[in-house]
Amino acid sequence: MIEAQELAKNYGRKRAVDSVSFTVQPGRVTGFLGPNGAGKSTTMRMIVGLDRPSAGRVTVNGRPFARHAAPLREVGALLDAKSVHKSRSARSHLRALAATHSIPLKRVDEVIELTGLGAVARKRVGGFSLGMGQRLGIAAALLGDPQTLILDEPVNGLDPEGVLWVRNLARSQAAQGKTVFLSSHLMSEMSLTADHLIVIGRGRIIADAPIEAILNGQGTSGALVRTDSAVELMNALAADHVQITRVDEFTLQVAGVDSRTIAARALDARILVYGLTPTQQSLEQAYMDLTKDEVEYHSSLQAPAAQGAMPGKQI
Numbered sequence: 001m002i003e004a005q006e007l008a009k010n011y012g013r014k015r016a017v018d019s020v021s022f023t024v025q026p027g028r029v030t031g032f033l034g035p036n037g038a039g040k041s042t043t044m045r046m047i048v049g050l051d052r053p054s055a056g057r058v059t060v061n062g063r064p065f066a067r068h069a070a071p072l073r074e075v076g077a078l079l080d081a082k083s084v085h086k087s088r089s090a091r092s093h094l095r096a097l098a099a100t101h102s103i104p105l106k107r108v109d110e111v112i113e114l115t116g117l118g119a120v121a122r123k124r125v126g127g128f129s130l131g132m133g134q135r136l137g138i139a140a141a142l143l144g145d146p147q148t149l150i151l152d153e154p155v156n157g158l159d160p161e162g163v164l165w166v167r168n169l170a171r172s173q174a175a176q177g178k179t180v181f182l183s184s185h186l187m188s189e190m191s192l193t194a195d196h197l198i199v200i201g202r203g204r205i206i207a208d209a210p211i212e213a214i215l216n217g218q219g220t221s222g223a224l225v226r227t228d229s230a231v232e233l234m235n236a237l238a239a240d241h242v243q244i245t246r247v248d249e250f251t252l253q254v255a256g257v258d259s260r261t262i263a264a265r266a267l268d269a270r271i272l273v274y275g276l277t278p279t280q281q282s283l284e285q286a287y288m289d290l291t292k293d294e295v296e297y298h299s300s301l302q303a304p305a306a307q308g309a310m311p312g313k314q315i
């Protein structure tokens with residue numbers, strides 16, 4: 001379990017992490033999401049003692065990381081896959097790490113096998129592709145068979161097979177009761193991997209909830225409605241929390257109210273409805289809505305006018 005209390009980090013006058021408190025529970029995959037510069041890596045570095053907090057504290061399994069007698073056996077972390085001695089082979093890098101914790105060489109071979117590095121284990125790390133480097137970083141994180149795994153952007157540079165492999169690895173570790181904390185920019189990937197999300201923007205936590213709650217908590221339920229009496233139905237549904245967009249003469253996109261309620265209001269008002277398709281916002285859209293005020297770097301290229309809710313579940 002990872003517990004952060006009022007954790008903060010300033011770089012000069014820049015507040016990179018602004019008094020965040022959260023708990024990462026064992027037995028599930030927790031995704032750490034946020035736009036560029038939100039403070040994900042800084043938070044992760046503080047968890048493993050690579051950055052000293054300006055305020056607050058963070059513990060792993062009840063203690064600050066550095067106070068564990070054998071940290072590699074407690075926490076496996078992939079933070080910067082490039083921080084490896086370039087002239088060493090993958091195998092000797094892992095052997096050197098293993099030696100610091102009296103981890104048997106058999107385990108080095110196991111993690112090489114597990115991460116698919118067998119064919120390149122004796123090659124110089126300097127010649128590795130980004131994806132191979134990520135695999136080596138994950139191999140190092142797994143070496144001590146730790147109770148807690150912290151992986152910063154683990155699918156960065158991996159091919160589709162590698163992405164699937166990371167997803168299965170994260171899920172299987174969580175299923176064994178371990179604490180798994182992953183950061184990613186890929187909402188679609190998180191929706192397939194994580195059970196729980198912590199969303200950060202400009203150093204502050206803006207959501208900390210199960211994925212389903214993040215989707216459902218944004219007023220995302222709604223429906224695409226077909227009727228000959230669009231105006232009358234708009235009047236019948238009018239309420240503060242209901243947003244209605246007229247798609248065409250006969251079609252309304254209604255958000256903030258579920259399809260059963262829409263049908264009941266139409267019935268009360270004696271309005272014929274001949275199409276009612278429940279819609280739910282995609283995780284990507286929920287994430288964009290959550291972070292729209294918290295993005296540090298905006299791109300000038302805007303997507304075409306957002307459709308808002310999309311038919312069906314889009315995660």
Ligand SMILES: Nc1ncnc2c1ncn2[C@@H]1O[C@H](COP(=O)(O)OP(=O)(O)OP(=O)(O)O)[C@@H](O)[C@H]1O
Nearest residue numbers: 011014015016034035036037038039040041042043
């Ligand atoms: N060593 C440092 N010195 C000064 N500023 C830093 C340092 N490290 C991070 N920052 C700043 O702190 C903020 C948070 O950065 P951080 O790398 O934690 O964000 P992130 O969410 O991991 O971003 P990304 O997804 O782009 O990696 C950013 O504004 C960044 O520029």
